[in-house]
Amino acid sequence: MKRAAVLGSPISHSLSPVLHTAGYTALGIADQWHYGRYECDEHGLAAFLDQCDESWAGLSLTMPLKKVALTLADEVEDTAAAVGGANTIIFDKGRRHAYNTDVTGITEALREAGIHRLDTVTILGAGATAASALAAVRRLGATEPGALTVLARDLSRTRDLAAAAERMGAQVKFALLTEIDQHVHADLVVSTLPAGAADQWAEPVAAAKTPVFDVVYAPWPTVLGSAAAAAGAVVVGGFPMLLHQAVAQLTLMTGYEAPVEAMRAAGEAELARRAARNNLDT
Numbered sequence: 001m002k003r004a005a006v007l008g009s010p011i012s013h014s015l016s017p018v019l020h021t022a023g024y025t026a027l028g029i030a031d032q033w034h035y036g037r038y039e040c041d042e043h044g045l046a047a048f049l050d051q052c053d054e055s056w057a058g059l060s061l062t063m064p065l066k067k068v069a070l071t072l073a074d075e076v077e078d079t080a081a082a083v084g085g086a087n088t089i090i091f092d093k094g095r096r097h098a099y100n101t102d103v104t105g106i107t108e109a110l111r112e113a114g115i116h117r118l119d120t121v122t123i124l125g126a127g128a129t130a131a132s133a134l135a136a137v138r139r140l141g142a143t144e145p146g147a148l149t150v151l152a153r154d155l156s157r158t159r160d161l162a163a164a165a166e167r168m169g170a171q172v173k174f175a176l177l178t179e180i181d182q183h184v185h186a187d188l189v190v191s192t193l194p195a196g197a198a199d200q201w202a203e204p205v206a207a208a209k210t211p212v213f214d215v216v217y218a219p220w221p222t223v224l225g226s227a228a229a230a231a232g233a234v235v236v237g238g239f240p241m242l243l244h245q246a247v248a249q250l251t252l253m254t255g256y257e258a259p260v261e262a263m264r265a266a267g268e269a270e271l272a273r274r275a276a277r278n279n280l281d282t
Contacts, residue, residue: 008062022266105245
């Protein structure tokens with residue numbers, strides 16, 4: 001039996017087991033592959049990796065493990081190194097290979113929504129997800145000077161993102177979120193803010209009718225997503241990103257072409273189940 005799992009803290013909410021298991025079932029390998037879920041923080045990752053034997057194919061990593069994973073890998077692919085975080089570890093012949101499939105997840109989510117070319121992008125938030133978003137929109141063409149603006153709640157906490165931008169060779173303008181009115185007229189607004197944190201900025205984004213990508217997938221739709229959609233803008237939620245990063249992971253781990261639609265259907269069904277349960281609880 002080949003093994004894979006998702007690690008992080010907290011981890012109980014992760015959709016990865018649903019997505020990967022659905023992929024195994026559609027590929028007809030569910031009797032040969034098992035995907036688990038383990039609570040693990042930064043201090044526990046090294047020990048977890050050390051106990052992974054030859055039965056382990058790979059790991060999906062969520063917060064807060066993406067940065068420390070780089071220091072525990074034998075090889076780090078270029079995207080993960082540039083972004084400053086890995087969400088995937090692949091075991092191969094006794095070596096650990098670190099990858100970042102979040103960038104692919106964002107890129108494919110945008111392409112799926114018909115967004116194939118970007119010249120100017122405004123990113124809300126300056127955390128780890130913002131670095132992946134930065135790399136993704138550059139893949140879609142936002143590479144010229146003046147193309148990229150990051151709006152942060154606190155400019156003193158943008159150091160890691162600035163370092164990632166420098167590694168990518170990206171020229172980024174940083175400004176405060178309170179200045180959002182000056183920066184919403186772009187080809188795309190990407191919100192990497194936590195659930196609820198973008199609510200107060202929904203009105204100026206919607207007024208500009210700028211396409212929106214919001215990384216939040218639950219609860220969905222967000223206030224920002226609803227406002228932008230009501231204004232007639234293209235809106236992309238966080239689930240397509242989650243789906244496509246898992247698709248890339250499954251292919252890396254198994255060597256099979258991931259069954260995207262089977263994984264999408266399973267993920268959407270699970271999100272609907274959770275939403276219905278939450279409605280019953282309230």
